[in-house]
Amino acid sequence: QGQLVESGGGSVQTGGSLRLSCVASGNIGSINTMGWHRQAPGKQRELVAIIRTEGDTDYLDYADSVKGRFTISRDNAKNTVYLQMNNLKSEDTALYSCLARGRTRAGTLFANWGQGTQVTVSS
DSSP: OEEEEEEOOEEEETTOOEEEEEEEEESOSEEEEEEEEEEOTTSOOEEEEEEEEETTEEEEEEOGGGTTTEEEEEEGGGTEEEEEEOSOOGGGOEEEEEEEEEEOTTSOEEEEEOOOEEEEEEO
């Protein structure tokens, strides 16, 4: 199954921007869904953004709290998903984890999570 490695997290001031990346590698035949969740201390994990590919069409969805500020994109050739985060707020502070769903080369379904990258927004 694939492994996911995130990067791009860090500390930024309110109103700043960060770009997260997540690369999937390993026994991957195809990936139809990639996205990002986040979890802040003491809070439940929240879906931030997801991109699902069917044929030549990408379907995107965002949490209401990030619409208009975050943009998810994907490079299929690189098995990479990005999350551009603009106008960051303190409530965006969380551990951001990448997810991927697809099939291995043998056709087995998989759903994997990365270890996460920390985003801290301070005023």
